[in-house]
Amino acid sequence: MKIGLDFDGIISNCGKLKSDGAKKLYDVDIPPVKFKKEIVVGEKHLTMEQYHELQKIIYGTREIGFLMEPVDGVLHFLPRLVADGHIVLVVTSRGEIELGIAKEWSIQKGLQLDFIGVGHGKSKANAANGLDFYVDDDLDKLEPLVDIVPHRFLFSWGYNAHVDVGAIAKRVASWEELYRTIQLLGGVR
Ligand SMILES: [Mg+2]
Structure with a gap:
């Protein structure tokens, strides 16, 4: 996928x-x-x-x-997704300077990733065209992808617990659950 x-x-x-x-x-x-x-x-x-x-x-x-911390489980499960044969693309609202820091930090953490930075307040719809699966912690970013990306997930945190996902997305609560969900949906390509 x-x-x-x-x-x-x-x-x-x-x-x-x-x-x-x-x-x-x-x-x-x-x-x-x-x-x-x-x-x-x-x-x-x-x-x-x-x-x-x-x-x-x-x-x-x-x-x-550079002091930001990796989300629990990401350093274990993200490389496993790549090893399983999936294509992974990071689509972020970060602008140029912030994106540079994110890229450098990822390399420091041993993550080899491709990025698209769409910029603050911009839709991710164009960048997400052709993706099978997308996960965000912000439901507003998932909404424009409803007709574009078949499988949409909201990553649960305390700050989005109050949000009603409706038909826009399903929830995942951890990287382990995210990994299992992808395994069930797409298998290995
Ligand atoms: Mg986010």
Whole structure:
């Protein structure tokens, strides 16, 4: 199968970085699992301006950007997908500078990946054309793929637990479950 993966929230876990950054910059305590714009800004922990400034620092500076942690299980199961013969493509909203950091970090972690960076606020529909399977931690990114990618999955985190996936996607809760799901769907190519 041709498998598309979002980067932040699927491969890298930036929750702790954002949480630590918010504490350092604004002296606000926000747990990593709650760190999503809708929640943080919606519940007025940070202003939109503060959130964007924090995002810029977390994703766009090398000193902090490289401190992100891999999502549990990704370093084990992602190479197994490739070894099983699947084609894996990362489709991320990161812009150029942030994408460069993501690529370098992935190499440091031993992950050989192809990336497409579509840019912030842009649809992933064009980049996802031809994929059989796509997983994201943001339902808004999955919605435009309904008629494009047959198998769509939302990776569950505390910050998206309240979201009703409806017919847009199914949920997976871990990399192990993601790997098993792909095995059941597509077998080995
Ligand atoms: Mg994401």
